[in-house]
Amino acid sequence: xxxxxxxxxxxxxxxxxxxxxxxxxxxxxxxxxxxxxxxxxxxxxxxxxxxxxxxxxxxxxxxxxxxxxxxxxxxxxxxxxxxxxxxxxxxxxxxxxxxxxxxxxxxxxxxxxxxxxxxxxxxxxxxxxxxxxxxxxxxxxxxxxxxxxxxxxxxxxxxxxxxxxxxxxxxxxxxxxxxxxxxxxxxxxxxxxxxxxxxxxxxxxxxxxxxxxxxxxxxxxxxxxxxxxxxxxxxxxxxxxxxxxxxxxxxxxxxxxxxxxxxxxxxxxx
DNA sequence: CTTATCCCCTGCCGGC
DNA sequence: TGCCGGCAGGGGATAA
Numbered sequence: 271x272x273x274x275x276x277x278x279x280x281x282x283x284x285x286x287x288x289x290x291x292x293x294x295x296x297x298x299x300x301x302x303x304x305x306x307x308x309x310x311x312x313x314x315x316x317x318x319x320x321x322x323x324x325x326x327x328x329x330x331x332x333x334x335x336x337x338x339x340x341x342x343x344x345x346x347x348x349x350x351x352x353x354x355x356x357x358x359x360x361x362x363x364x365x366x367x368x369x370x371x372x373x374x375x376x377x378x379x380x381x382x383x384x385x386x387x388x389x390x391x392x393x394x395x396x397x398x399x400x401x402x403x404x405x406x407x408x409x410x411x412x413x414x415x416x417x418x419x420x421x422x423x424x425x426x427x428x429x430x431x432x433x434x435x436x437x438x439x440x441x442x443x444x445x446x447x448x449x450x451x452x453x454x455x456x457x458x459x460x461x462x463x464x465x466x467x468x469x470x471x472x473x474x475x476x477x478x479x480x481x482x483x484x485x486x487x488x489x490x491x492x493x494x495x496x497x498x499x500x501x502x503x504x505x506x507x508x509x510x511x512x513x514x515x516x517x518x519x520x521x522x523x524x525x526x527x528x529x530x531x532x533x534x535x536x537x538x539x540x
Numbered sequence: 541c542t543t544a545t546c547c548c549c550t551g552c553c554g555g556c
Numbered sequence: 557t558g559c560c561g562g563c564a565g566g567g568g569a570t571a572a
Binding site for chain 1: 563564565566567568
């Protein structure tokens with residue numbers, strides 16, 4: 271269930287696998303992937319060489335030589351994998367297959383089928399309705415204290431909900447926000463307009479630092495999403511209800527906020 | 541306009 | 557063991 275760090279790791283993998291390779295054939299294995307259709311049929315990508323792979327927020331972009339870009343979002347359970355070509359049925363949950371001139375296949379797997387892909391003319395990815403209001407990338411264009419202060423001052427929404435709003439800044443999801451708020455010692459339910467200048471400064475500075483850390487931490491082994499077999503929880507408080515806070519030793523508590531599971535240390539975060 | 545709730549899907553886990 | 561509710565790191569649509 272990827273957020274910016276996991277999507278960034280995907281971008282690095284895809285860059286190594288795809289740049290300079292030609293996509294010989296495109297096979298859409300689950301039409302649900304195209305439920306919200308883009309301007310061009312995905313199969314148009316066939317025969318084209320991959321020039322670059324980019325990431326913006328939680329979106330991936332494959333720039334192809336023919337002046338088109340394949341845009342993908344992993345949603346909750348999507349992932350790209352690479353295999354040597356073998357004949358026979360696809361592994362379960364395969365939604366898209368890109369056959370490469372190297373004899374390899376890059377597949378998109380997605381258990382819950384929320385993932386989406388679109389093909390757009392180069393430079394026009396922002397014309398997709400979903401990307402039209404997307405805010406600046408949380409890592410590549412870190413939010414300034416001034417902009418965060420301005421946005422926070424305008425709303426009583428909990429700060430956790432505000433930070434997950436992709437129109438303010440793109441890339442943070444449930445885990446990132448939980449961990450960033452813990453590091454900044456701010457309670458998730460605090461109304462955004464109640465934060466002090468010092469707290470807003472800690473937050474703005476802490477976001478890119480956490481993202482860098484999370485990318486590094488999760489690059490160290492194979493990327494397996496939490497909840498799947500073999501997953502390792504590298505995070506400090508996420509999914510650690512009842513375990514001792516590493517700072518004060520008190521118990522981490524679980525609540526819900528905006529319909530999402532939330533973890534916090536009530537004595538360290540206020 | 542903002543904010544809260546529901547929905548899309550499927551698998552897994554814990555409790556009974 | 558079997559069933560069932562609850563939950564899951566996404567975002568959009570809809571209702572208030």
